Amino acid sequence: MSTQVSEEVREALHEGRPVVALESTIIAHGLPRPRNLKVAQELEDLVREGGAVPATIAVLDGVARVGLDPAALARIAEDPSVRKLGQRDLAPALAAGVSGATTVSATTWLADAVGIRIFATGGLGGVHREWAETQDESADLRLLAQVGVTVVCAGVKSILDVPATLQRLETLGVTVVGYGTDMFPGFYLSSSGEGVDWTVRTPAGVAALMRAQDELGGPCAALVVGNPVPRERQLDPALHDRVLAAGLAAAREKSITGQAVTPFLLEYLTVHTEGASLEANLAAVRGNVLLAARVAAAYHGG
């Protein structure tokens, strides 16, 4: 395939060393500039600290790239013309020769295509709260039902309908485990208030689960590892509920729809919590990236 894999990632995959895929939409559309570039670099460093090779994924000038050099990472973070690409947008972006940041759906799909098994992000997309009116359900869910990637995340974004999203994940056959918790994490919050059926407590435990998937004939759907933001780093739940309610009302009033909904709400929360939601989001992402690297090391190492 014409996907361009960086030399470092290609060698690591060839030698069976641990690799962690990272998405780029969180960088281009989920975090404010100029902090986003620093975070992008920091996340790659964290993967290395955890004992794996980082593979940030994006489309640049019509080429799908796995593993970005510093100049490419800077373009994703700084160039305002970089689009948001779900999996269905990959072909049009390649054909038009444009650049775009990949969401969970596009990133997991490309990661799987080049043989990367582990992926880390902040919070998954899912079923939106106004689903009955808009039918807005992130393409992330359908892709998670199709690719056997292990996704380390802090749950699904709390701007969503969490119980409905968990229900969809069950229907789609996506395995969900809590990491060190029997509650499904709540993205900005340590708990969503919803329970999970399975709990895993160590990177080796996640690796053992992945090997069990392999023994069963290879995973045909993703494994979602819900890793909560540490309680002392979570957003104050009362502040979260208040600002989110205002943000959802603002999105409705401004008729924000489609791909714009998630970036709008994330930014609204950052502004109206005076940066507190951003800090919680970053704490969650950092924890997920480090855990994903340790899982990759455990899976490939032993």
Ligand code: PSU
């Ligand atoms: N996690 C974050 N910030 C983000 C996202 C995830 O902490 O911005 C992105 C992911 O790329 C995810 C996307 O796939 O939000 C979901 O967008 P939508 O709801 O439009 O499918």
Ligand code: MN
């Ligand atoms: Mn959507």
